[in-house]
Amino acid sequence: MRAVKLNGLMFMLGLFAVWELVAQAELINPLVVPPLSKILKIFFELLWSGQIPAQIVVSMKRALLGYFLAAAVFIPLGILMGLYQPVYRVCEVVVEMLRPVPPPVVIPVAMLFFGLGDEMKIFVIFFSCAWPILLNTIDGVRNLDWVLLNTARTFGLSPGKICWQVILPACSPQIITGLRVSLPIMLILVVISEMVGSTDGIGYFILDSQRRFRVAQMYAGMLSLAILGYALNQIFNLLHRRLLAWHWGMMTKME
Amino acid sequence: MNPVSKFNWPGWLAFSVLLLLWETASRALPGLRVYIPPISQILASLGQLLLSGAITNHLTVSLVRFVEGYLLAAAIAVSLGIILGYFHYLHSLLEMLIELLRPMPSVAIIPVAILTLGLGDSMIVAVTVYACLWPILINTIDGVRNIERTLVDTGRTFGLSAGRILWQIILPGASPYIVTGLRIGLSIALILVTTAEMVAGSKGLGFFILDEERSMNSSNMYAGIILVALLGYMLNRGFVLLERKTMKWRHGMIARGAR
Amino acid sequence: MPILEVQGLSKSYRQAGGEMTVAIGNISCRIEAGEFVSFVGPSGCGKTTLLMSIAGLLAPTSGRVIVKGQEVVGPPPNLVLLFQEYNKSLFAWRSVLGNVRFGLEARGDHSADAETKARALIDLVGLRGFENHYPWELSGGMQQRVAIARALAYEPEVLLMDEPFGSLDALTRLDLEDTLLRLWAELKTTILFITHDIEEAIYLSDRIWVLSRRPSEIVQELQIHFSRPRNQVTTRTEARFMEIRNDIYRRIANQDAP
Numbered sequence: 009m010r011a012v013k014l015n016g017l018m019f020m021l022g023l024f025a026v027w028e029l030v031a032q033a034e035l036i037n038p039l040v041v042p043p044l045s046k047i048l049k050i051f052f053e054l055l056w057s058g059q060i061p062a063q064i065v066v067s068m069k070r071a072l073l074g075y076f077l078a079a080a081v082f083i084p085l086g087i088l089m090g091l092y093q094p095v096y097r098v099c100e101v102v103v104e105m106l107r108p109v110p111p112p113v114v115i116p117v118a119m120l121f122f123g124l125g126d127e128m129k130i131f132v133i134f135f136s137c138a139w140p141i142l143l144n145t146i147d148g149v150r151n152l153d154w155v156l157l158n159t160a161r162t163f164g165l166s167p168g169k170i171c172w173q174v175i176l177p178a179c180s181p182q183i184i185t186g187l188r189v190s191l192p193i194m195l196i197l198v199v200i201s202e203m204v205g206s207t208d209g210i211g212y213f214i215l216d217s218q219r220r221f222r223v224a225q226m227y228a229g230m231l232s233l234a235i236l237g238y239a240l241n242q243i244f245n246l247l248h249r250r251l252l253a254w255h256w257g258m259m260t261k262m263e
Numbered sequence: 264m265n266p267v268s269k270f271n272w273p274g275w276l277a278f279s280v281l282l283l284l285w286e287t288a289s290r291a292l293p294g295l296r297v298y299i300p301p302i303s304q305i306l307a308s309l310g311q312l313l314l315s316g317a318i319t320n321h322l323t324v325s326l327v328r329f330v331e332g333y334l335l336a337a338a339i340a341v342s343l344g345i346i347l348g349y350f351h352y353l354h355s356l357l358e359m360l361i362e363l364l365r366p367m368p369s370v371a372i373i374p375v376a377i378l379t380l381g382l383g384d385s386m387i388v389a390v391t392v393y394a395c396l397w398p399i400l401i402n403t404i405d406g407v408r409n410i411e412r413t414l415v416d417t418g419r420t421f422g423l424s425a426g427r428i429l430w431q432i433i434l435p436g437a438s439p440y441i442v443t444g445l446r447i448g449l450s451i452a453l454i455l456v457t458t459a460e461m462v463a464g465s466k467g468l469g470f471f472i473l474d475e476e477r478s479m480n481s482s483n484m485y486a487g488i489i490l491v492a493l494l495g496y497m498l499n500r501g502f503v504l505l506e507r508k509t510m511k512w513r514h515g516m517i518a519r520g521a522r
Numbered sequence: 523m524p525i526l527e528v529q530g531l532s533k534s535y536r537q538a539g540g541e542m543t544v545a546i547g548n549i550s551c552r553i554e555a556g557e558f559v560s561f562v563g564p565s566g567c568g569k570t571t572l573l574m575s576i577a578g579l580l581a582p583t584s585g586r587v588i589v590k591g592q593e594v595v596g597p598p599p600n601l602v603l604l605f606q607e608y609n610k611s612l613f614a615w616r617s618v619l620g621n622v623r624f625g626l627e628a629r630g631d632h633s634a635d636a637e638t639k640a641r642a643l644i645d646l647v648g649l650r651g652f653e654n655h656y657p658w659e660l661s662g663g664m665q666q667r668v669a670i671a672r673a674l675a676y677e678p679e680v681l682l683m684d685e686p687f688g689s690l691d692a693l694t695r696l697d698l699e700d701t702l703l704r705l706w707a708e709l710k711t712t713i714l715f716i717t718h719d720i721e722e723a724i725y726l727s728d729r730i731w732v733l734s735r736r737p738s739e740i741v742q743e744l745q746i747h748f749s750r751p752r753n754q755v756t757t758r759t760e761a762r763f764m765e766i767r768n769d770i771y772r773r774i775a776n777q778d779a780p
Contacts, residue, residue, distance in 0.1 A: 015352075016359040023360070040379050094273065101274035102281065108496040110450070112458040113469070113488050116476035120298055120484070155610040158579050162603040163628035163676060173624075177615040196368040203373065203462045204473065211371075215462070218374035226378070230371045237366030254615045258658045 042224045051228035060232050067209040070126050071198040074133025075190065082142040083183060087175065090149025103142070111136035112200050119205050129201045136197045137190035144189070148182025149175065181255045184248060191244055195237055300482045309486035318471065322490065325456055325468040328384060332391025333452040340396045341441060344403025345433065354404065369394035370458060377463055387459040394455045398447040406440025407433060442506055449502055453495050523591060525555040525712050526680055530585035533571050545571040547737030553714065558706055560715040560723035563733030564774055569716045570606070572738070573682050576714070577603040589680065602678040606685045608669040612657040618644060618668050619653040625675025643671045648701060663694035667701070674705065680712045688718070696754055699726060703752060720770050724763060725752055732773050742773050
């Protein structure tokens with residue numbers, strides 16, 4: 009197994025080496041594909057100078073606000089819709105009407121209302137992350153076993169306590185799935201909304217670099233985006249492991 | 264358990280009430296009308312755009328780009344996925360590379376595409392292909408890897424050639440996974456096409472919607488959005504119908520509780 | 523005054539097709555405080571429905587249940603129902619200790635003592651050392667012990683048990699029967715036990731009610747006079763044990779005859 013993993017690493021490094029040589033020899037237009045070394049050099053420069061981190065912070069502020077707003081609204085709504093069939097039926101048509109709207113298409117609407125500011129991006133992300141969170145929460149509640157609910161009742165718990173102490177923890181794995189699926193959606197939409205209508209943020213940075221033909225800088229931006237995506241994933245898993253240690257243990261045992 | 268009618272009366276009622284509120288509020292408050300025109304006006308605009316053919320060009324352009332990008336991505340990703348799924352060595356070779364590229368949102372590739380391919384159709388198709396590649400590829404690899412070894416060995420024991428094993432065993436066996444990937448790819452393709460058109464297009468539904476917003480023609484903008492949503496919905500339905508026809512055996516299995 | 527009284531209880535359901543099914547026909551009985559009583563009956567005779575109705579989780583179609591003089595209209599505060607599917611009943615997100623503490627919390631006991639009490643109960647059911655384990659890490663028998671400990675933490679005056687040992691292997695079952703009797707002797711709770719295992723019912727109980735098929739009614743009431751503490755070897759080999767067992771068996775088997 010190790011040998012195979014090593015081969016994968018060697019293959020990748022080999023690929024990078026080829027890239028470097030080809031670019032340096034100008035076999036490919038360096039304006040389109042600069043040497044890897046140049047990209048990395050600029051990447052680290054921008055990292056130390058704080059320019060890239062600053063843009064990332066700007067983007068993440070918007071993104072996370074939209075994300076948590078969506079969670080704060082759609083998890084409770086999902087619980088209500090999952091528990092009470094009447095609530096579900098009332099909301100169902102509206103949800104099914106809004107769902108097929110591809111999230112980026114909402115950007116012009118948001119721009120109409122909010123201009124080019126932070127609110128526009130927050131709104132777009134709020135809308136885009138809504139559906140995975142909502143649908144997964146509803147699913148989680150619906151899959152609750154009646155034995156669990158009746159256990160809570162037999163111990164004399166009030167409805168409020170049942171919700172907080174039993175329903176929420178029991179559904180949390182499914183809710184986490186919804187939050188996990190929404191994470192890349194959040195990242196994609198913040199980038200798109202910044203490319204379409206913004207003056208800052210990592211998405212804007214990448215597009216702007218392209219417009220100014222600062223190509224190495226553009227690739228550096230993309231690299232930082234990839235790292236950001238990876239980091240978000242790892243942080244999410246860490247939180248999953250910490251907050252839902254019981255579920256994490258159960259999941260990893262099953263494999 | 265009370266028998267519940269299949270038609271969702273409360274849902275449609277709630278929806279209609281909301282529409283009614285929208286219509287009346289929009290008509291009553293002039294300040295609101297710019298941002299949220301009355302539904303009737305939006306629908307009228309939609310009708311007019313379709314009938315006059317003003318939007319037809321944009322619609323076809325987007326549709327063509329979508330179809331090209333999606334089918335190309337599907338062809339590449341499924342083929343590549345089968346190869347990588349079957350030949351474990353190749354897969355482990357490329358695995359690290361794949362895991363490196365995955366976390367980067369596909370939309371970030373748009374500036375690169377603009378740089379290399381300019382602002383035209385090829386750019387938009389290219390980014391669509393790139394974005395759709397991932398879900399289809401990964402799901403296909405998963406699907407092929409999950410095929411029981413015994414199935415393949417059965418084929419070999421019957422003396423089937425590699426090609427026939429591929430066609431008669433691997434593809435059907437992996438098809439549930441492949442279909443999942445294809446379905447995800449469907450929505451991604453639509454998203455990418457509209458996005459690319461918004462970022463750097465001069466034609467297409469994405470561009471149209473943004474352009475109308477810039478000109479403050481909110482009615483047309485909403486009309487365009489409704490059209491895109493309808494398009495997405497119909498594509499999805501079409502896919503589900505196609506899947507149901509071709510995957511009858513799987514539905515039967517699921518219905519009987521097998522796995 | 524009997525601690526629990528069931529008066530003319532009946533329960534009907536509307537099926538998916540729209541037709542009414544009568545699960546419980548007519549059941550009346552009286553249970554004194556501290557008794558260990560069992561209901562035995564063929565599968566599908568509505569035993570679970572009966573327990574759920576007594577526990578206030580289902581509303582009866584007619585008749586009523588009285589616990590300590592109060593009519594049951596919802597889950598009564600001094601009564602707890604232990605479900606057959608313990609794995610679906612335990613809280614997966616709480617450790618063993620957490621689950622047992624839940625029983626205390628549900629009673630309103632948030633005191634500093636609560637943890638000590640919980641640990642004592644865990645010890646009592648024989649799970650010392652497993653306090654920090656999660657349910658998925660335990661075997662079926664151990665999970666059922668946790669469920670029992672959690673129920674006892676609530677200090678109910680009446681404990682309803684729905685075929686608690688039904689899905690366990692034979693040896694575990696015998697072990698848990700004795701554990702249960704030990705706990706019952708110590709805590710002096712009233713226990714209402716449901717099982718399809720006739721011998722188990724005889725081994726455990728002071729009294730047995732035999733139920734008919736749907737719509738279920740009580741077809742036989744038996745007093746069980748074996749000395750306590752019961753013993754898996756000696757009690758079960760008493761001549762009278764087999765006689766009672768055959769009697770009940772014939773009574774139930776006869777119901778299969780057309």
